[in-house]
Amino acid sequence: MFKSFAKPQSSSGVLTFIRGKRISATNPATERIVQQLSVLAAGRKQPKLLNLSNEDIVKHRTIMSAWKLFTRKKKRAEQEQLNQQYESICNAMNDLKETSPALFELASHKEKRLRFPLEMRFPTEYPPNRPWVYNFTGPVKKRK
Amino acid sequence: MRSVWVTRASIARAYSTQVQPVISSTLLLSRNPIITQEPSSFEKQFYKYQNELWRRLMWTFPSWFFFKPGTVAEQKYRKLNKPATPDNPNIEFPRGRPELRHNRDRRFKQTISVPKSYEDKKGETNAASETDDLARKIVPNSRITEADLKKDLASLERKLSRTLYLIIKEKGSNTWKFPNFNVPTNAEEVSGLHVVAEEGLYKIGGEKINYFNVSNTPCHVFNNLQENKKEYFIKSHILSGIFEPQESVAEFNWLSKEELKDVLPAEYYQDVSHLLNNV
Numbered sequence: 001m002f003k004s005f006a007k008p009q010s011s012s013g014v015l016t017f018i019r020g021k022r023i024s025a026t027n028p029a030t031e032r033i034v035q036q037l038s039v040l041a042a043g044r045k046q047p048k049l050l051n052l053s054n055e056d057i058v059k060h061r062t063i064m065s066a067w068k069l070f071t072r073k074k075k076r077a078e079q080e081q082l083n084q085q086y087e088s089i090c091n092a093m094n095d096l097k098e099t100s101p102a103l104f105e106l107a108s109h110k111e112k113r114l115r116f117p118l119e120m121r122f123p124t125e126y127p128p129n130r131p132w133v134y135n136f137t138g139p140v141k142k143r144k
Numbered sequence: 145m146r147s148v149w150v151t152r153a154s155i156a157r158a159y160s161t162q163v164q165p166v167i168s169s170t171l172l173l174s175r176n177p178i179i180t181q182e183p184s185s186f187e188k189q190f191y192k193y194q195n196e197l198w199r200r201l202m203w204t205f206p207s208w209f210f211f212k213p214g215t216v217a218e219q220k221y222r223k224l225n226k227p228a229t230p231d232n233p234n235i236e237f238p239r240g241r242p243e244l245r246h247n248r249d250r251r252f253k254q255t256i257s258v259p260k261s262y263e264d265k266k267g268e269t270n271a272a273s274e275t276d277d278l279a280r281k282i283v284p285n286s287r288i289t290e291a292d293l294k295k296d297l298a299s300l301e302r303k304l305s306r307t308l309y310l311i312i313k314e315k316g317s318n319t320w321k322f323p324n325f326n327v328p329t330n331a332e333e334v335s336g337l338h339v340v341a342e343e344g345l346y347k348i349g350g351e352k353i354n355y356f357n358v359s360n361t362p363c364h365v366f367n368n369l370q371e372n373k374k375e376y377f378i379k380s381h382i383l384s385g386i387f388e389p390q391e392s393v394a395e396f397n398w399l400s401k402e403e404l405k406d407v408l409p410a411e412y413y414q415d416v417s418h419l420l421n422n423v
Binding site for chain 1: 202327
């Protein structure tokens, strides 16, 4: 595609033409680089500019602002729930302090060796072949 | 956080009753989603719109690089992707003249079909070759499981895209509730709320449960005035294993937030709804 047609060669001073034979203008290594660059370069590969009509622009803006509103509402609801959860933790701990100081001490004690479990899965687009692992034999040792 | 607790002590005092209430710990055992959230219809439409825009603005596929000219692969590719109609000055194009560059009409998105890496075996269903063959067609597992079709509420494989919570019905009782365990009062050594919840879980569900306790700290307190009980909530995740109901449990279910709303008493649900995951 990027090879040029043969140019008259004049190695020994005599021009030699070979009908229909393609000879690259450069050596193969350079040619390969040219081809690789042609993949990355924009030349002749760019699509036509999007030229939206006034109506389409209005439509596009409406869609984008609807999306913004949607995400904002979602985030706000999430944040509100988090605030409520934090409030209820504080409330529970205050209550516990009143009712049972001993339990409060145990509840506010942080476990140092507690690690995040490796078995916990990140959600995927499609389920694994066995969605749930049932053959858990039992605890190795009880946590204290 | 400690300072916040101190400042709110006076508010908490309002709950205290004349008779010393029973302290108990309630276990919020959840099964986290295994597959991604189901997008809403608006999200689906928006993603489709964005995808179409993205495809329209994409550069032309450099097929000469991926399918070397003169190879069999290129022949197959050319067979699948017929060249677009070229611009002919003698022909009238009522919907605009085509602008071909590298065999692509610049005005539209480019759709490419790639040769299949597998053979279409119609009618031939060989179970052994289907699972072992590396060149087989990749078919993802269904997002709807058997448990969903059977409407088996006690299965851990139902509603894979949602967080499910364990609720039980005790023997002799007619109401659903989260598993609740009283903190022993006459024990020599005081055990924390989370320990009570963990030991209680083994008592009601057997020991074949792999769980992860989120924290020692209770996440909520519910004042059960009818039974003069204070229920502290402990959050935990089930990771693997099976819940085998023991003698004290009549029934158990794994339900999502919406389903819990129908099943739990209204006042109780109202009080704990913010602890439950919407996803």
